[in-house]
Amino acid sequence: MNCLKAEEQFSAYLEDELDYQAVKAFEAHLSPCESCRREFALFRESLDLLHQLPQIELSTEFDIALQVRLADAQVEPIPFWQRVLRPLHGQTRLALSGIAVLLVMVAGTYLYQRALVKPKSVEITVAPETSRRVPFAEGRRVQWRRQQFPLAVPSREPQSLVNFPESSAFDLQPVRRSQQPQRLEQNYILQTINYTEAPTGGGL
Amino acid sequence: MPDLDDELMKQCQQGDIEAFDLIVRRNQVPLVNFIARFLGNPDAAEDLAQETFVRMFKVIKRYKSGAAKFSTWMYHIASNLCKNELRNRGRRGRFFVDNVITEPSLGPESTKEDLIATAPADVSLQPGNQLERKEREHAVQSAISELPERYRLPLILRDLQELSYEEISETLILPLGTTKSRINRARLMLKDKLRSFVESS
Ligand SMILES: [Zn+2]
Numbered sequence: 127m128n129c130l131k132a133e134e135q136f137s138a139y140l141e142d143e144l145d146y147q148a149v150k151a152f153e154a155h156l157s158p159c160e161s162c163r164r165e166f167a168l169f170r171e172s173l174d175l176l177h178q179l180p181q182i183e184l185s186t187e188f189d190i191a192l193q194v195r196l197a198d199a200q201v202e203p204i205p206f207w208q209r210v211l212r213p214l215h216g217q218t219r220l221a222l223s224g225i226a227v228l229l230v231m232v233a234g235t236y237l238y239q240r241a242l243v244k245p246k247s248v249e250i251t252v253a254p255e256t257s258r259r260v261p262f263a264e265g266r267r268v269q270w271r272r273q274q275f276p277l278a279v280p281s282r283e284p285q286s287l288v289n290f291p292e293s294s295a296f297d298l299q300p301v302r303r304s305q306q307p308q309r310l311e312q313n314y315i316l317q318t319i320n321y322t323e324a325p326t327g328g329g330l
Numbered sequence: 331m332p333d334l335d336d337e338l339m340k341q342c343q344q345g346d347i348e349a350f351d352l353i354v355r356r357n358q359v360p361l362v363n364f365i366a367r368f369l370g371n372p373d374a375a376e377d378l379a380q381e382t383f384v385r386m387f388k389v390i391k392r393y394k395s396g397a398a399k400f401s402t403w404m405y406h407i408a409s410n411l412c413k414n415e416l417r418n419r420g421r422r423g424r425f426f427v428d429n430v431i432t433e434p435s436l437g438p439e440s441t442k443e444d445l446i447a448t449a450p451a452d453v454s455l456q457p458g459n460q461l462e463r464k465e466r467e468h469a470v471q472s473a474i475s476e477l478p479e480r481y482r483l484p485l486i487l488r489d490l491q492e493l494s495y496e497e498i499s500e501t502l503i504l505p506l507g508t509t510k511s512r513i514n515r516a517r518l519m520l521k522d523k524l525r526s527f528v529e530s531s
Contacts, residue, residue, distance in 0.1 A: 137514040165521070172524040173517060175470050176489050180463070182366050184358060185376060192354065192380045199384050 127155040132162050136169050335400035339393050350390070353400075354383055360491060361408060367486050368412050370475040378415060382408045401493060402500040409483060409501065416479065466527075473523035481516035488513050 132155045138144050139152050156162050335356060341349035361382060366375035385407050386393075393403060474482060484502060487493045493501065499509040 133518060134511070134514060137510070137517060168525060168528060169517060169521045171528050172473075172521040173489065175466065175524060175528070176474075176485075176520065179367070179467060179470055179490065181359065182363050182372050182375070184362055188358065188362070188376050188380070191376075192358075192383060195380050195384050196350075196387055199388055 127151050129155075129159065129162050132156060132159070133165065136166060140170065140173075333400060336395050339390070339400055340395050342390050343393065350387060357404060358383075361404065364405065364486060364491050365408060365412055367471070367474060367490055368409075368482060369415060370471060374415060378408070378411050381411055385411075401491075402497050405487060405491065405493070405501045406503075413479065466531075469524065469527040473520050473527075476523055477516060477519055481512060481519060484509060484513045485516035485520065489517075 132152060135144060135148065135152055139149065144152065156166065335353055338349040338353050338356075342353070358379060362372070362375050362379045365378050365382075366372040369375060369378075382404065386404065393399075474486070477485065484498050484504075487498045487501060488495070495506060495510055495513070498504075498513070499506045502509065504512070
């Protein structure tokens with residue numbers, strides 16, 4: 127056994143994890159090797175120092191702070207609007223809800239119209255009237271298509287479309303994918319494919 | 331020997347919230363000590379110990395009971411939180427080892443007269459011994475804090491938290507042999523770092 131091997135067994139020797147043969151070999155190296163004896167003594171002393179480290183006591187606030195955090199963890203997080211409305215009563219709450227709904231509608235209308243006025247990154251082909259009749263389509267289908275759209279488009283609000291049934295929104299298709307790399311936010315738009323007059327296999 | 335914490339965890343899973351309170355009280359001091367010694371900072375330790383308990387509480391349903399499962403589970407969660415804390419701290423800057431020294435009653439400006447005036451009758455707590463104790467603790471904590479994370483963690487789990495090698499290998503998800511050799515290596519490094527302190531005292 128060399129010094130390096132002896133060093134590797136310091137812990138195992140101290141903790142009585144070596145078998146009889148290994149103990150014999152370890153001791154046979156240490157008794158003539160002054161350097162290893164010194165290092166082993168220092169090893170034991172530094173371990174003693176480590177074991178003598180005093181215990182750190184908890185601060186007086188520990189318990190109460192933990193109770194608060196655990197109580198928070200037990201409660202389902204309440205949505206912001208509920209937290210705001212909860213303390214209010216009756217008519218106040220009703221009035222505020224009305225105002226909120228109105229604001230949402232106004233904002234939705236504004237954003238929707240703005241999107242119609244300047245569609246920045248979307249390449250739109252206005253389909254001629256005839257091409258809307260797709261000869262071989264199998265029937266009326268509604269598809270969710272991934273498209274590039276400016277952020278302002280009220281993408282998941284079919285309601286705002288309902289407010290403008292006469293608008294040209296339904297004529298803006300097919301929408302072609304822009305050729306640029308897809309960097310803008312991906313949104314879903316409702317795309318309606320009109321049904322055909324071609325005979326179908328009884329699907330309709 | 332049945333593990334009481336493990337039994338308590340089973341009760342928690344069956345809806346007994348008070349069992350968790352008992353788990354906290356049984357483990358809060360060791361946990362705070364573990365984190366404080368690992369980070370070298372007792373202030374962050376309490377916050378992270380609380381965070382550990384909250385995490386454990388939130389995923390209590392996922393706990394799988396078994397022998398010595400509780401301590402390995404607790405220290406596994408705490409170790410990960412500590413590692414994240416160190417990573418975040420690495421971006422913010424270094425911390426000071428001096429913070430960790432346990433000196434609750436006396437400020438840094440205490441004179442020797444203050445120490446004598448407040449000295450308890452217990453011999454081990456008299457001023458000379460108290461200063462010596464403080465110096466020793468500082469030397470040992472500094473040596474621990476200088477160890478690389480992968481050695482510091484198993485060393486603390488073994489020599490301060492007194493976990494078995496099997497528990498440590500489970501906590502750190504390391505093979506048993508690697509765990510043992512890493513702890514021996516960590517102790518050898520600690521010995522080298524404490525050499526001048528031991529030889530001068
Ligand atoms: Zn030798």
